[in-house]
Each structure stands twice: as C-alpha cells, then as structure tokens.
Amino acid sequence: MQTRVTLAIADLPVTVLDDAPEPSEWLTQRCKEFHRVTPDRADGSAIAIHRDPSFTLAVDETVVDLSHESGAFSVRGVDFHMQRRRCGLPIEVIAHPEAGLAGILRWAVGLRLIETGGLLVHGMAYVFDGSGVLAAGPSGRGKSTLSRLIRDRVHLLTDETAAVRFVGEAPVVYATPFAGELGLVSGPASAMLESLLFLSHATEHGFEKVGAADATAKLLGCVFAPLAGGAWLDTCLATAERVARSVPTYAFGFRPEPDVWEKLSDACHRAVPSS
Amino acid sequence: MPATGPCRRPEVAWRVIDGEAIVVNPRSGLVYPFNPVATRCWELADGTRPEETIIDTIVEEFDAPAEQVRQDMRGFFQMLHEKGLIQPTEGSS
Numbered sequence: 001m002q003t004r005v006t007l008a009i010a011d012l013p014v015t016v017l018d019d020a021p022e023p024s025e026w027l028t029q030r031c032k033e034f035h036r037v038t039p040d041r042a043d044g045s046a047i048a049i050h051r052d053p054s055f056t057l058a059v060d061e062t063v064v065d066l067s068h069e070s071g072a073f074s075v076r077g078v079d080f081h082m083q084r085r086r087c088g089l090p091i092e093v094i095a096h097p098e099a100g101l102a103g104i105l106r107w108a109v110g111l112r113l114i115e116t117g118g119l120l121v122h123g124m125a126y127v128f129d130g131s132g133v134l135a136a137g138p139s140g141r142g143k144s145t146l147s148r149l150i151r152d153r154v155h156l157l158t159d160e161t162a163a164v165r166f167v168g169e170a171p172v173v174y175a176t177p178f179a180g181e182l183g184l185v186s187g188p189a190s191a192m193l194e195s196l197l198f199l200s201h202a203t204e205h206g207f208e209k210v211g212a213a214d215a216t217a218k219l220l221g222c223v224f225a226p227l228a229g230g231a232w233l234d235t236c237l238a239t240a241e242r243v244a245r246s247v248p249t250y251a252f253g254f255r256p257e258p259d260v261w262e263k264l265s266d267a268c269h270r271a272v273p274s275s
Numbered sequence: 276m277p278a279t280g281p282c283r284r285p286e287v288a289w290r291v292i293d294g295e296a297i298v299v300n301p302r303s304g305l306v307y308p309f310n311p312v313a314t315r316c317w318e319l320a321d322g323t324r325p326e327e328t329i330i331d332t333i334v335e336e337f338d339a340p341a342e343q344v345r346q347d348m349r350g351f352f353q354m355l356h357e358k359g360l361i362q363p364t365e366g367s368s
Binding site: 213214216217234238241 | 288
C-alpha cells in the first residue's frame with residue numbers, strides 16, 4: 001500500500017509518496033488542512049519514501065552534503081537517508097519503518113524553500129490586525145511560552161516553525177504543519193511580514209533595535225536548514241539579509257507574564273511602523 | 276602557489292552588510308558577526324598579505340591605539356585559525 005498526498009506548504013506543492021503499510025497519522029490528520037487536490041505545478045516536487053526494515057539507525061548527528069553541483073543534496077539522518085540527484089528530480093528517501101514523516105518532510109521543505117528564495121525558520125508567528133509577526137529563536141528562547149501567552153489575542157500561525165517567502169518584493173510569513181510542543185498550527189494561512197523579532201527570556205519586557213547585519217546573523221541562527229556550504233549557503237545568506245532588510249527587526253526579551261501582550265502590541269503594531 | 280598570509284577558506288560563506296561581515300562556517304554551521312575592524316581584517320585576509328601587513332593596514336585605517344589594535348588583531352587571527360575560518364599558512368601561528 002502506498003500513500004500519495006500532495007501538500008502545499010508555504011504555497012510550495014510537495015507530493016509525498018510513502019510506501020509505509022499504514023498511512024501516517026501526521027500526514028493524513030495533522031496536515032489535513034495543508035492537503036491540496038490541484039495538479040502538480042512546475043515548482044512542485046515529489047518525495048518518494050521507501051520504508052526499509054533493514055535500515056541501520058545512525059548514531060551520529062545528521063550528516064548533510066549540499067556541496068554538489070546541479071542542486072543535488074544528501075541528508076543522512078538518524079532514521080532516514082534522503083537524496084536528490086539534481087534539481088527537478090524527485091527527492092528519494094530510504095527510511096526506517098518507524099521514521100517520522102514530519103522529520104523527513106521538514107528537511108525536504110527547508111531545502112526547497114532555500115532554493116526558491118525562502119527560509120524555514122525556528123519561530124512562532126502570528127497575525128494581528130492583518131500584520132504578520134515572526135518571533136524567531138532557537139530552542140529555549142520562549143517560542144512556546146509566548147505562543148501560550150498571546151494565543152487568545154492573535155491569529156497564531158505556528159508555535160514552532162514558520163516559513164518566509166517573498167511575493168514580489170514583499171516578505172510573507174506562512175504557517176507550516178511542523179508544530180512545537182503546544183501542537184499549535186493554523187491551516188495554511190499566511191500574512192505580510194511586518195515585524196521580525198528575536199526572542200529571549202528576560203526579567204523585564206524590552207525591545208532593542210537590531211541592525212541589518214546583526215539581524216541577518218540572528219536569523220541565520222534560526223533557519224531550519226543546514227548551513228552546510230556551497231551555493232546553498234550563499235543563497236541562504238542572501239535571503240536572510242533580504243528578509244532582515246525588508247522589515248523592522250528587534251531583539252525582544254520578555255518575562256512569562258500575561259502583560260507581555262501590552263508590550264508586544266505597543267511595539268509591533270503601533271510604534272514600530274513609524275520608527 | 277601557497278598563500279603568503281592568512282587566507283579565508285574558500286568554503287566559508289560571507290557577506291558584508293552595512294560594513295559588517297557575516298561569516299558562516301559550513302563545517303560547524305556557526306554564524307559569526309564581525310565588527311567593522313574585524314570585517315576589514317577579514318576582507319584583507321585573501322592570502323596575498325602577511326599577517327603583520329594586514330595589522331599595519333588596520334592600524335593606519337582605524338583611529339585607535341596602535342598597540343591595542345595589534346594585540347587585538349593577533350588574537351583575532353588566532354580565533355580565525357581555531358574556528359577553521361582561515362587556512363594555515365607558512366609563517367602564521
């Protein structure tokens with residue numbers, strides 16, 4: 001039995017073919033709102049997953065090789081090995097039968113985003129009054145905490161993983177199905193990105209303007225993709241700078257109290273556009 | 276032809292943004308933001324200049340106490356070596 005589902009993540013179609021005996025609950029249920037039925041587009045891609053009971057689990061960290069020509073890549077994770085021989089060909093995956101589909105797809109989507117001028121970012125994102133805000137940060141910086149504190153005030157796109165792409169010259173932030181510990185994701189919603197924040201825990205709420213260079217570096221530190229070399233890395237760097245230059249960027253330290261929303265709404269939705 | 280001075284590793288990605296370099300080591304995935312002095316130093320580290328020549332240039336171009344700059348620059352080059360951002364060259368530490 002083979003599962004075939006086409007998803008649109010950040011408006012990028014990806015067709016998943018998985019020969020697992022049982023369809024992935026994550027794919028069929030959690031990702032349901034990301035399913036699409038339209039035919040494959042030219043910018044779409046396919047990912048074919050072959051489940052192999054003899055697959056040897058790796059003990060090392062993920063090994064990535066993106067240094068090839070022609071858009072080829074190889075990613076060896078703990079329980080899967082993904083490769084694409086060149087740009088335009090399907091992504092082929094050999095995976096352990098228990099390998100999680102979300103983990104595999106996150107790599108595929110992250111790489112596809114980079115090569116189409118976007119980024120997959122460790123960050124919570126929300127929409128308020130039509131404006132998108134991306135609050136980025138590696139693990140432990142408060143993405144889940146902030147999501148929990150403001151979820152009733154905003155349209156939360158994601159508590160963990162957001163995508164950013166450009167529509168023309170405008171940056172757009174997208175929900176993705178890759179949820180964090182709260183499991184909070186909207187459907188395939190998006191909004192114009194109006195503010196980019198870099199999260200940290202602090203004893204008092206506070207903003208600090210971040211320059212383009214520092215913002216680029218901070219954003220790169222939050223990108224879900226290997227900063228592993230070659231043209232991929234150059235593209236990633238250029239896109240991070242483009243995002244950082246497109247919107248106001250701030251370091252935002254906060255303490256986990258409900259009044260964080262007052263500070264956030266003041267800074268992101270009133271004061272920032274005039275600064 | 277071997278480099279005669281500190282030389283950026285070709286696989287290291289970098290980009291100067293508003294006078295500050297963002298340097299990414301693909302081996303470690305770490306990102307290094309450099310200040311303007313370090314950025315100028317990085318730009319000059321193309322393998323054609325000995326370390327002391329680069330330091331002399333920095334001393335000339337930046338209005339700072341010479342001895343302090345020299346000390347800082349030597350430490351900076353040491354860091355670049357340790358982080359694998361430049362390739363070792365003859366005569367460099």
